[in-house]
Structure formats: structure tokens, C-alpha cells
Amino acid sequence: MEGDNMKYNGLTGKVVTPGDPEYDLARQEYNETIDAYPAIIVYCMNPCDVANAILWSREHGFRLRVRSGGHNYEGYSTGTDKLVIDTSCMNGMKVNNANDTVEIQAGLRLLPLYERLYQFGYTFPGGTCPTVAISGLVLGGGIGLSTRYLGLTTDSLIEAEMVDAWGNQLTANHCCNPELFWALRGAGGGNFGVVTSYKFQLLKKVNHITLIRLRWDNNIPARIQFLRTWQDWLPCLDRRLSAFGGIYKLGAWVNAFFYGQPQDARQILAPLLHIPGITLEYIESVPFIDAINMIGADYPRRDAFQQVGRFVYRPFRQDELENLIYIMDNAPSNRNSSLRVYSLGGAVRDTETNATAFYYRQANDIMAITSSWESKEEAPLHEEWVKTSFNYVYTITRGSYVNFPYNQTPNYEYNYYGEHIRRLMHIKKEYDPHNIFSFPQSIKPPS
Template structure:
């Protein structure tokens, strides 16, 4: 640090001696507890370019950060530089051209508010502070995915800073192969995204927020609900999507919770979900007809400000029979020591997601029925290792029922992660990495490695 010239950085530099440091280093997952060397807050693309040139010149390891939501903390690290783009928040809506341009630091809530104010829905995620860039680069699941497609399916153009500090334009005509890769291959592999341009969807005014909760449910009812849910998804209206959690909560016991969004009236939503709501009288059910923006506000507000957790996600292709469902119930029957919540969650796919070929974008698992998420959450980090061991001991059961892994729900212990995340697309992704980042300048523990994994110079020896 003694010989490093910070004057070359045009953004804000936060060192360990800065009073902002303790707050600036935090991740949304409080299980991630690391101490970066410095944090560079970038406010425009020039700041990003200068930050890239700075770490390259000084042979410093670095990470790219936007929303701080990397499950495994891959947007930060010990004794390295964090290039933070969360202040690139410009949102420009051009209704005449039917596009919206988002800065690389825009988060879900900001996008929902800006677009919702003009009557447009947004194919974003549920958590308000997730960075839109990271969401989109990994595909981008949301409650509107069946109706509007994945977030990456609305993407028209990306502006990215490469390893040389040059700005690249990516779209269907320019750097087309890299544009393909950036729709599903995850963030941090190829460069720093400074803006994303998306196609505006048709305006939609009203919709129905769905909230169903069965607390302290018995096993037979739980099996029936999940069987009925799978039957429902065979021909489910594209305008509806659900997140269904089989949970064990310290507060509410073992239960099933469904949160959903329907682009239609509440009466129709009730009819569609009749097979779910009539399983048991032990139900709390609300169908609220309001603006789409209000629906998304409630979903976002239901998320905590932060958590400590271990989590992962895979893709479910098969129909779960009663035996499979009981095996999932067995997994969560006893929580890990110190855990107050554990869940196995089905994130609905199908609809518009499935209409696009798995070769058309880097998001490979388009024909899966659900993303299957698994998590354990705790309050005191003295129980971190207990929960991690508990999770990994049960993860193998999940793998037996699923295929592949979801890059936006990463798992550090995943073997053969490139093939797991990207399926048959991973070979092409490695070739693209070699073309646009030949010396593996952009790295993190689960980076896509180029076809030539031996570095040709010392660019990355930092």
C-alpha cells in the first residue's frame, strides 16, 4: 500500500482507516465476513475505467460489486480491491423507442419504481436491493418470468468495460457472441457492466398479489399441496407465477407458503388456485387486487434488510411423487443448530421462459419445471459452521432429484461448476472468455476459465 498512488483513481476510495469502511465492506449475506484492502466507489464509466487501469497497473486482485447479494461473497474478498458500481443509478425511459436504459448500479426497487410510475411492469427479482445487472447476467428469475420472460430476455444492449479499460457495446449486431454469453452466464466473468438497455413491455395497470400460508401442516396435506402444485403448472396461465416454500420456522413450525403474482383479477386467481387453497382449513390466504407496482412493493418489503445464510439452487425437471416430497420434508424436519428458518423452495418456470431455445442465450435450463432452492438461515454467526455442515450433508439428497445448478444461487462447494451452471453451453462460454479476456484478468472462485487457462503474461499475478 505504501507505493500505491491513489491519485490515479477518480472515484471515491475507502480504506480500512476510513470511518465508512465498516459499513462499506458489508455483504447482504452477513455470513460473509471479509476485509477488502480498499473499496472504490465509482460514479460514472470513467471511474470504472480508471479503477480497472489502477488494479491492472498495480497487479491487485479485485472483485466487481453492485448489489452485494452474491450468495458466496464473490463480489468481495479478503485483502483485495472491490470495484463498486452501485452508484451508477441513471434510469432513462424512452417510450417512443420502447426502451429503458439502466445504469450498472440500479437495483430492483429503483427499476420497479421508475417503470411502475409510468405504468410499465419490470421482469425483475423479488428482493429490493439486488443489483439488476447481476440479476440479468445470471438469467434473472422473477414473479413475472412466465409472463414477460427472464430478465435477460428483454435485454437489447450492454455497455461493458473490458480488461484493457475500453468500453464495449454488446448487442445482436456488435460483439454478438459476448452479448449471448451475458444473458445467463453470470456476472464478473467478462468485464464490468456500466449500463443495460431493455425493451419496454406492454403497460399493465392492475394485478393480484397472492399470499397463501399453511402453518404447522401435517405431512399428508403437504404432499397433496405439492402434488396439486405440479399438476397446476402443467397448464398454468402464463400470467401467473408462484414461489412455493416448504419451510421449517422457529416461529411457525413446518409449513408451506406460496407468494405469487397474477396479471389479472383476484377472482380469477382464486379459481386457478382452488386445488391449493382447499386442501386444508389451516390456511391463511389473501388475494389482493391492486396495481402491479403495489404488488411488487409488498413482495420487496417482505424481505429482510440482511440475513446470515447458506443456500443453493438447482433445476427440477422430474415430477416429484409422494415419496420424493416426503424425502424433502425429512430434510427440513429438524433445523440446524442455531437456525431459525430453513426451506426448500420451488421457483416457477415455464411460460415465456420455455419458449426460447436453450441455445439462444447462455441460460441453459429453460425447459426445467422449477428452480429448487435450499437454504438455512441463522442469527448468530457462531452457528455458521453448524449450519454449513448441516446444509452440505443434505445437499446430496437435493442433487438426486435435480439437474444442474443456478448461477445466481451459487454454491462454493459445487464440483464441475462450469458444467453444472451452464450445461452444454459451457464450452462456448470458455471460448468467449478466451476471446474477450485472454489472460483471465477477471477472476473469482467460480469464474468461467478460458480455453487457454495458462496465463500468457503476469496481468493476473496480483
């Protein structure tokens, strides 16, 4: 053991390597299909541990990956033979009531974040999965059931602390390192350095909201009506309402938060409520944190899946809607394959497109193709369906959401970052010219 300890001299924090009893658990990602064997996982407790890990990896020739919640769909936060810098133990937060701000460490997951903020009376524009960490979410944009009312998660960010490729600790905000700050808001995941903490402006206090859950179970005709109604309804939708929904082989569903009263929600939802055959309807005022917990309860602890998300800029024609239904009819699973829709618009458009790296701000919504499976043997069938569906959906949409990454995306730089990619490459050159923060779909410095 002593020899081993010597081998990792210079690394601080908790170091886990193959052979350690906790290695198998430590190498797991949320997506069970990711089966990587990192050489070293360093659980960092503070920015110095992060800096030591960066310097050590450079000195010893290890490639790096950066991980917080481990939810990246393609496993870009880990890798075989890599040194993984893991920030999940850095999970504190400090609320400042006097100026409505909060400082959050990089590894904090969403459920404890929401719970703590709710104790102080605040809502937060985060995502829906309780175990996603703040880092991946905010650095890629961040959408959820408060997005149309409060903006993307990244729109509330006012400052970040980052350790760069030389182990320096930097502050990024509108005054210090403003270009880096711009890049971190939409393109920061694993590309420029290891972010260790964030400061957010808290926008609203909240007590109750209206939680909405609509289902058209075992109702095949409702699917096309749902998609048509959704796209007609979304452009003029009251911004206090944000919704995630979708269709599957046998029906459709919507989950939504409304920052108002149930009776007003019913009026706003009327077009959807008129789709025949609603099988379950929940439109009730509940404490904000209960709504978070009820939606969060839908997520399994881990899952084997593939998902890709594309930005939708226009309503689909009848023939396109029919093609989407055809895709669904050919899905490998009755319930675990779906075409999902995530509302954008509202407050997302209050920020100018060039103000942050998040490029596809003017989209109406995101359409995701998703499929999950129980056993390894089923995987190829599901992956093939996702690929075929992606090939079609790609032709009727404009760009891809970097937080729903897909390794088959052509020209991924443009699909994730649009016209912003050139500026991002220059920022990359400034902060990581030797490209030590890299993964299969990372931003490269210009050659």
C-alpha cells in the same frame, strides 16, 4: 494522507481503503456471513472510473472483483486483499416512451427501478428483493413473480455497455459483439468485464395485478400435499401466473402474481386452495407497485444465510417427496430453514435454449435449500443441514442457478452452464484471456 493519495494516483471515483471511517460499512455484503477485507473499494461514477480502476489494478498487481448490489450469496463480488470495483453509485435510468425501452445504469437496485417504471405505467420482469441490483440479477438470468408471463430479466435485455479487461468501452447487442451479448445473458456476472449500463425492451404496461399469498401455517401434513400439488399443477399453469413458495418444518406457503382478475386467479389456484388448512389467504387486485412493496417487505435489511438453487425437470416420485419431508423434519430451525420452489416455464420457454447463455431454460422450476441464523455459533449446524440436503436434492435435479451459487457445488461450470460452458470459455478467451475477472467459481479461458 498525501502519501496515501499518491499511492492511489490514477484511480478515479471515490476510493475507500482500510482505515477510512466508511470502510467497515463499505466492505459489508448483504449476506452477513461474508467477512472479506478488500484492499481498495472504488466507487465508480462513470465508465472512465471503471476503466481507470481496471488499468490501475493491472499495473499494481491487484486482483479484481466487481460489485453492484452486493447480494451474491457466496460473496464473489468482494474478497480480502482485492480491489473491488463498485458500481452502486451509477444508479440512473432513462425511460424512452416512444419505443418502450429503458436504459439502466449498473448499480440501480430493484425497488427504485420498479417505482420509476411504474410511474411511466410499465411492469418489469425483475426479482423480488428490493435491494438486489439490476447487474447481478440480469447477468445471471433473473427470475421473479412476472417470469412466466414476461420471461427472464435477461430475455428483455437488448444491449449492454461493458468495460473490458483493457479498459475499452464496448457495446454488446445482436450486431456489435454478439458473442459477448450472448454470454452476458445468463453467464455475465463478474466473468467478462464490468457492465456499466443496460438497455431493456419494456414489454407491458400495467396498472393492477392480483397479488396472491397462501399459507399453511402450523400444518405439517400440508407440506407433502403442497409439494405434490405444486408439481402436478405447474406444467399446465396459465402463464399469467408466476409463484414462489416452499415448505418449512411446520407448514407451507405460496406468493404469486397473476396478470388478471382475482376471480380467474381463484380458479387457476383451485388445486392449491383445496389443500386443507389454509391459514391465511390473500387474493386481491392491487396496484402493481403495492404488490412489489408487499413482497419486498418480507426481506430483512441484511441476513446471515446459506442458499442453493437447483433446476427441477421432472415430477418427484412419492419416495422422493417423502425424502424431502424427512430433510425438512431434520432442519435446524422451525421457521428459518426451508425448501423453496420458484416457478419457471411459460415465457421462459419462448426463447430457445441456445439463444442465450442461460442453459436450464426447459426446467419446470427451481428448488432451493435455504437456512438462516441469528448468531455465528449456530452457523455450522445450518451449513451442515444445507450440505446434507444439497447432496440429496442434487441427485433428483439437473443443474444449479448461478444466481443462487453454492461453493460446494461439484463441477460448477457444468452445473451452472450445462453444454454452454465450452462456448463460454472461448468467449472468455476473447474478452479476458488473462483471466483478470476471476473469483472462486468463475469461467476460465480454455488452457
